[in-house]
Amino acid sequence: MASENVKNVFVSHVHEDDAVLQDLKTLLDRQGYEIRDSSIDSSKPNEAQSPEYIKSEILAPRIQWAGAFIVLISPDTHRSTWVDWEIEYAAKEHKRIVGVFVRGAQDSDVPKNLDLYADAVVGWSGPSVGDALEGRINDWVTADGKVRAPRTIRRYQCS
Numbered sequence: 001m002a003s004e005n006v007k008n009v010f011v012s013h014v015h016e017d018d019a020v021l022q023d024l025k026t027l028l029d030r031q032g033y034e035i036r037d038s039s040i041d042s043s044k045p046n047e048a049q050s051p052e053y054i055k056s057e058i059l060a061p062r063i064q065w066a067g068a069f070i071v072l073i074s075p076d077t078h079r080s081t082w083v084d085w086e087i088e089y090a091a092k093e094h095k096r097i098v099g100v101f102v103r104g105a106q107d108s109d110v111p112k113n114l115d116l117y118a119d120a121v122v123g124w125s126g127p128s129v130g131d132a133l134e135g136r137i138n139d140w141v142t143a144d145g146k147v148r149a150p151r152t153i154r155r156y157q158c159s
Helices: 015-029 051-065 081-092 112-117 126-134
Strands: 006-012 034-037 068-073 096-101 120-122
Touching (some): 006 015, 006 051, 068 126, 081 096, 096 112
Parallel strands (some): 096 120
C-alpha cells in the first residue's frame, strides 16, 4: 500500500551536510512522510565538469520533477553559489520553497536567494517542516525559533 504522504522533493544543501540530509528524511519519516529525494548527494554523486551541463541536464530536471524544494540552512550554505542558483531556479519553476535551519545554524547563514524567495523558513522540527511543505504555515522563523518580524519589500509595477 502506498503512503498517502509521498513527497517528491529536491533538497538543496552543501555536500558537507549529506549526513544532515539523511537526518531530515528520518525526521519527516517519523511524521508519516515518504520522501522521494532527487537532489545530488554522496550516494548519487554528480561527476560532470561543465557548470552549464550540470545546471541544464542534471539539476534543472531534478528540480522540475520535485513537488517541493527544501533548503538546509547550515553554517556553510550561504557561501554556496550552487545553492543560490538552485533556489532561484526553483522559484522560476514556481516550486514551494522551504528553508530548514539545522542545529548550529545562524540567521546569517541564510542564502541570499532564500531570503528573496522562501515560502517558509522553519526550525528543526518534524511537525514544522511537514506543515511548511504542505503549505499549512508560511512563517519565517529565526535560527532561535522566533517568528521574524514582517519586512517591507519594495514592489515594482510592470509597464
